[in-house]
Amino acid sequence: MPTSASRILLASATGGDVVAVEIAPDGSELSRQTIAGAQVPDWVRQQEAEHSPRWIIRSASEIYRRLLAADVTLTRAHDLLLCHAILRDTDVIARPLAPSTAWLPRPPEVEEPGLFDFSPDASDDPAAVLLEQYQQQCRALDSDTTARLRLLCAAESAGGLIAEEMRAAGLPWDADEHDRILVETLGVRPAGGGMPAKMAEFAAAVRFHLGDAQLHLESHTKLLRALHRVGVNVSSTSQWELSEISHPVIAPLLGYKKLARLSSANGWAWLAEWIHDGRFRPIYIPGGVVTGRWASAGGGALQLPRLLRPAVRADARWRLIIADVAQLEPRMLAAMAADAAMARAAQGRDLYEGVVASGAVATREEAKYAVLGAMYGATTGDSGRLVPRLRTVYPRAMRLVDDAARTGENGGVVSTRLGRSSPRPDDEGAPARSESADDASREQDARRARQRARDRGRFTRNFVVQGTAAEWSLIWLAEIRHRLRLLPSARHPAAASGPFSRAAHLAFFLHDEVIVHVPEEHADAAAAAIREAAAVATRRLFGDFPIDVPLDLQITQTAEK
DNA sequence: AGAAGTTGCGCG
DNA sequence: AAAGCGCGCAACTTCT
Numbered sequence: 001m002p003t004s005a006s007r008i009l010l011a012s013a014t015g016g017d018v019v020a021v022e023i024a025p026d027g028s029e030l031s032r033q034t035i036a037g038a039q040v041p042d043w044v045r046q047q048e049a050e051h052s053p054r055w056i057i058r059s060a061s062e063i064y065r066r067l068l069a070a071d072v073t074l075t076r077a078h079d080l081l082l083c084h085a086i087l088r089d090t091d092v093i094a095r096p097l098a099p100s101t102a103w104l105p106r107p108p109e110v111e112e113p114g115l116f117d118f119s120p121d122a123s124d125d126p127a128a129v130l131l132e133q134y135q136q137q138c139r140a141l142d143s144d145t146t147a148r149l150r151l152l153c154a155a156e157s158a159g160g161l162i163a164e165e166m167r168a169a170g171l172p173w174d175a176d177e178h179d180r181i182l183v184e185t186l187g188v189r190p191a192g193g194g195m196p197a198k199m200a201e202f203a204a205a206v207r208f209h210l211g212d213a214q215l216h217l218e219s220h221t222k223l224l225r226a227l228h229r230v231g232v233n234v235s236s237t238s239q240w241e242l243s244e245i246s247h248p249v250i251a252p253l254l255g256y257k258k259l260a261r262l263s264s265a266n267g268w269a270w271l272a273e274w275i276h277d278g279r280f281r282p283i284y285i286p287g288g289v290v291t292g293r294w295a296s297a298g299g300g301a302l303q304l305p306r307l308l309r310p311a312v313r314a315d316a317r318w319r320l321i322i323a324d325v326a327q328l329e330p331r332m333l334a335a336m337a338a339d340a341a342m343a344r345a346a347q348g349r350d351l352y353e354g355v356v357a358s359g360a361v362a363t364r365e366e367a368k369y370a371v372l373g374a375m376y377g378a379t380t381g382d383s384g385r386l387v388p389r390l391r392t393v394y395p396r397a398m399r400l401v402d403d404a405a406r407t408g409e410n411g412g413v414v415s416t417r418l419g420r421s422s423p424r425p426d427d428e429g430a431p432a433r434s435e436s437a438d439d440a441s442r443e444q445d446a447r448r449a450r451q452r453a454r455d456r457g458r459f460t461r462n463f464v465v466q467g468t469a470a471e472w473s474l475i476w477l478a479e480i481r482h483r484l485r486l487l488p489s490a491r492h493p494a495a496a497s498g499p500f501s502r503a504a505h506l507a508f509f510l511h512d513e514v515i516v517h518v519p520e521e522h523a524d525a526a527a528a529a530i531r532e533a534a535a536v537a538t539r540r541l542f543g544d545f546p547i548d549v550p551l552d553l554q555i556t557q558t559a560e561k
Numbered sequence: 562a563g564a565a566g567t568t569g570c571g572c573g
Numbered sequence: 574a575a576a577g578c579g580c581g582c583a584a585c586t587t588c589t
Contacts (some may be wrong), residue, residue: 218584220568236574238569261570264583289579293573300582303571328573329578373577381576462578466573511573511579 007078008047009056009134010063011127019127023056027135032127041070054078056134060160061285062106068168071499075485079160080133081105082287083153087140090149092419097140103133144419151540152418152471156287158478162506163284163294165481169500170279171507172320172517174313174558178271181308186259189268199263202256209249217256265300266308274299278315279496284509291463292420292470293511302510312508312515312559315495319523323530323553324513327351330371332468335538335547336417339396343547360393361386374401375465377458401461408460409453416467417541422460472537472549473512479533480514481506484526490519515559523555 007023016037022030035043044067047053052075057063059081064074080103087097123129141150183189187197195203207215210226217223220237227234232249234241239257242250274280280299288295296302314320325331330351334342345354355367366382370390373383374397391398404414408422415421484504494501494517504526508515518526531551538549 220585234574236568238574241574257569261583265571291579293579295580297581300571302573303581305571369576376577376579378577383576385576458578466579469573513573 006051006053007056008053009127009130010044011058011130012063013126021127021131023131023134027138029131041067041072044074045072048072048075052076056080056130058130059105060157060164064161064164065168068164068499073165073499074161076154077157077161078134078137078153079157080130080137082156082160083137084133085287086152086156086420087137087149089421089423090140090419091413091415091421092146092149093140093143095140095143097136100133102129148418151475152420155418155471155474155478156292158481159286159294159474162477162481162509163286165500166284166506166509167281168498169505169507169517170277170281170496171515172278172313172315172318172495173275173280174311175271175275175278177313177558178275178308178311179268181311182262182267182271185307186263186267196259196263199256199259202252202259205252206249206256209247209252217260262305262307265303266305270299277496289470290423291467292416292474293466294470294509309559314517314557317492317520318490318494319518319520319555319557320507320559321516321518321523321527321530321553321555322513322559323516323527323534323551325534325549325551327371328472328512328549329375329465329469331547331549332417332472332541333375333397333400333465334394335542335545336464336468337394337397337400338545339394339400342394342397343545345394347548349550349552355390355393358393360389374398375462377401377405377461401465404464405457405461408463409457411453411456412460414460414464416464416471418468418471420467420471422463422467425456468541469512472541473509475537475540476533477506477509477514479536480516480530483529483533484516484518487518487522487525487529491521492519494519527553527555 006025009021009023011019011021013019013034018035018037018040019032020035020043021032024030044055054076055074056078057080060074060077060079061081067074084097084100084103088099088103090096137153141153144150182196186199187201189196194200203217206217207213210230212226215222215226223237224234227237227249230247230249232242232245232247234245239254242254274282280301282299282301283297284301285295285297294302312320326349327346330342331346333339334346341358345351345358347354350364352364352367352371355361355371356364361367361370366386369378369383370386372378373387374390376383378384378387407414408425411425413421413424484506487504489502490504500517504516504518504522506514507517514530516526516530530553534549534551538547
């Protein structure tokens with residue numbers, strides 16, 4: 001393989017071997033070789049050291065875990081699976097990528113013994129299949145004269161690598177602290193099993209007030225009947241409705257529900273299943289949401305209750321850097337719409353106070369409801385009533401979301417700043433009525449169709465904002481990763497082994513928040529890197545448009561807030 | 562018995 | 574039964 005290599009395509013061959021193809025700048029094949037499975041990590045490490053090529057791979061989720069397990073990291077990649085979804089659906093180029101079911105994510109594979117022994121592509125020449133797809137994607141990217149899709153695909157591919165790296169590194173988690181929180185909140189766990197003490201107390205109080213010593217509290221139907229028996233006339237057992245009622249059963253019932261939730265979602269069973277060697281390793285799914293947000297699988301990674309934050313704890317001589325953006329989405333909206341007035345309100349840490357200062361609303365609370373309502377499409381209630389006031393002070397921003405909603409209602413497609421487009425509406429549910437249908441059912445169909453259109457309008461309204469925020473976060477992540485890789489090694493390794501035990505690394509990502517785990521001596525440098533990365537993300541998306549995207553950032557030992 | 566749907570609640 | 578977007582998960586009920 002010549003030293004000029006800058007792009008190498010990796011394809012799985014039979015028997016765990018790998019075919020490596022060197023790609024010329026014009027996308028054509030320069031040379032290829034087959035590498036025996038056992039040699040792949042060393043070979044890849046060597047290529048990284050000598051050329052740091054862009055690796056063209058089917059999917060990081062399919063191959064990267066095995067490389068990381070062998071302590072090999074990749075600098076850059078082009079993830080064909082992730083980019084296929086973007087380039088197939090995008091509405092910002094004349095000829096999007098031809099859709100193909102061959103480029104959909106595979107169901108999670110069972111662990112296989114061989115290093116690269118994942119199911120080989122069903123073809124005599126899997127490398128040719130990948131190369132053909134890569135060339136098609138390059139043609140699509142080249143047709144975008146604005147190059148925003150190129151930026152999006154690069155960021156998305158970096159995200160694919162980061163998701164696997166964060167899983168490999170894990171989020172440092174103090175199981176003892178978690179246990180302390182559980183005991184403090186739920187009460188002591190009986191030795192013989194059964195309900196923890198404080199939960200049992202609440203349960204007993206609820207049963208007493210409902211006059212049923214045997215009542216099964218987890219059954220909504222039974223609980224609802226029991227509530228009706230004592231005159232608590234609610235239509236559901238949800239806490240927001242219960243909290244409106246004044247009755248002695250309400251307080252213990254809400255208390256019980258709170259604890260029951262913690263116990264079943266993040267109790268001792270969760271701790272035993274998900275925390276190993278002081279790390280929480282969820283599965284991140286980049287692009288798992290149509291807007292471009294990440295999804296997760298297993299462990300409820302994106303729903304960790306704030307109550308458990310103190311269990312996130314840096315290793316000895318290491319620090320956590322926790323950084324997030326307040327009100328990322330409305331900031332994105334202001335910049336996307338080039339709404340100078342809204343950008344002015346976004347100056348500084350609290351956008352909502354800025355909205356109050358504009359005179360549109362009286363209180364911060366009103367500002368929050370109005371802004372969220374504008375982005376979500378509220379039509380009724382407090383929020384819906386406040387939204388029109390924003391139209392007078394921020395006409396450009398409001399026009400952007402209102403246009404997105406109208407496009408969706410009319411069955412159209414909307415796109416984010418970088419060109420990720422909303423999926424086409426599916427035609428399911430369009431009723432095929434015979435001519436004999438009566439007026440009433442035709443009326444009902446029409447009503448349902450209007451409802452669907454409104455639902456879709458709220459979806460597309462939110463899509464442009466949520467999706468662009470996801471793009472900002474993705475670039476932020478990629479730029480953080482890039483900078484952290486330049487930091488020197490740790491004086492003291494982290495408690496866990498693996499490729500990230502000696503260097504600062506991303507440990508957690510949640511829509512607009514990151515947690516970085518860093519050797520104490522590099523904490524300040526890493527914090528600076530995170531701030532720089534945010535500034536770069538803003539500039540990449542919006543150029544010189546003056547929009548503030550301030551970070552809340554703290555360097556700590558634990559994630560307590 | 563197991564699949565599929567519902568409810569409720571955690572996160573942004 | 575959230576007014577208003579996007580998710581995942583546990584536990585229950587209902588369907589097959």
